[in-house]
Amino acid sequence: MPKSTFRCAKVAARTSAPQRTRLRAAALAAVVLSLLLTACGGGAAGNGDDGKKVVLTTFTVLADVARNVAGDKLTVESITKAGAEIHGYEPTPGDIRKASKADLILDNGLNLEAWFAQFVEGLDVPHAVVSEGVEPMNISEDAYQGKPNPHAWMSPLNVQVYVDNMVKAFSELDPDNAEAFKANGDAYKAELQAVQDQMTTRLAGVPEAQRALVTCEGAFSYLARDAGLKELYIWAVNAEQQATPQQITRAIEYVKANNVPAVFCESTVSDAPMQQVVGATGAKFGGTLYVDSLSEADGPVPTYLDLIRHDADVITKALTGAGS
Numbered sequence: 001m002p003k004s005t006f007r008c009a010k011v012a013a014r015t016s017a018p019q020r021t022r023l024r025a026a027a028l029a030a031v032v033l034s035l036l037l038t039a040c041g042g043g044a045a046g047n048g049d050d051g052k053k054v055v056l057t058t059f060t061v062l063a064d065v066a067r068n069v070a071g072d073k074l075t076v077e078s079i080t081k082a083g084a085e086i087h088g089y090e091p092t093p094g095d096i097r098k099a100s101k102a103d104l105i106l107d108n109g110l111n112l113e114a115w116f117a118q119f120v121e122g123l124d125v126p127h128a129v130v131s132e133g134v135e136p137m138n139i140s141e142d143a144y145q146g147k148p149n150p151h152a153w154m155s156p157l158n159v160q161v162y163v164d165n166m167v168k169a170f171s172e173l174d175p176d177n178a179e180a181f182k183a184n185g186d187a188y189k190a191e192l193q194a195v196q197d198q199m200t201t202r203l204a205g206v207p208e209a210q211r212a213l214v215t216c217e218g219a220f221s222y223l224a225r226d227a228g229l230k231e232l233y234i235w236a237v238n239a240e241q242q243a244t245p246q247q248i249t250r251a252i253e254y255v256k257a258n259n260v261p262a263v264f265c266e267s268t269v270s271d272a273p274m275q276q277v278v279g280a281t282g283a284k285f286g287g288t289l290y291v292d293s294l295s296e297a298d299g300p301v302p303t304y305l306d307l308i309r310h311d312a313d314v315i316t317k318a319l320t321g322a323g324s
């Protein structure tokens with residue numbers, strides 16, 4: 001469990017290191033510097049208002065899984081809000097202040113959160129990588145070829161590994177409640193197995209000729225593998241270089257060549273590129289899938305288990321033509 005080391009004397013050296021975006025880095029560094037100076041003056045990470053320790057996750061999916069493991073013993077919050085784009089997120093000064101007061105930060109890892117290393121640099125808060133121990137699938141296309149696909153949570157069986165890592169991290173954070181974390185984790189892992197079985201059973205109903213999942217981001221590799229679907233996407237990972245004319249042409253050609261009946265896009269990006277594919281082929285727009293964020297509480301996927309059920313349902317209905 002890596003814990004960031006904290007030395008007040010190193011602050012000046014850190015702020016002069018080469019950064020991806022100079023202006024943003026300068027703004028972040030100024031906030032971190034002021035926080036560190038406060039910490040040097042005797043401030044320290046503390047508990048929440050209700051006395052519970054505070055766990056901060058990088059995105060809403062992890063927060064929901066973490067709440068299932070934490071039960072009522074810890075306060076769990078997400079840095080990014082429902083609906084946010086999470087790969088290239090730019091943390092605000094408020095996020096950094098919040099993180100400096102947390103007792104534990106959880107990130108997905110596998111290069112999901114491009115902003116995370118810089119975000120935690122200089123914060124005296126332990127963090128745990130919840131995908132540790134998951135067998136990653138590699139990205140086969142684009143600039144990310146050969147890199148791990150970060151969306152490992154799209155297999156509920158991988159999320160069982162996330163749960164084990166959370167049980168371990170929470171038990172180190174709050175040893176008095178270790179038994180509760182273990183019991184909560186075991187109960188939730190049973191739910192994950194059940195939703196995995198439902199998902200694969202549901203998608204097994206899609207006839208062989210229609211078993212192709214075409215999405216905007218290449219975020220469904222783990223789900224497609226588990227469900228036995230072929231996968232094609234317009235771009236590999238949400239980033240600056242997405243939906244180029246070449247990428248859209250490739251998707252159009254694939255849809256035409258394979259008579260793909262329906263295509264999809266995700267809730268956190270514009271579906272305009274996929275509508276171009278729809279316009280150029282005979283495919284229908286099959287619906288919005290959720291992957292990088294839950295919906296708000298009154299939306300279609302307030303929990304991770306809902307997210308998997310919703311996506312399996314939308315994909316199955318669109319590819320089989322049911323409900324149209």
Ligand SMILES: [Zn+2]
Pocket residue numbers: 087151217219237238291292
């Ligand atoms: Zn993504």
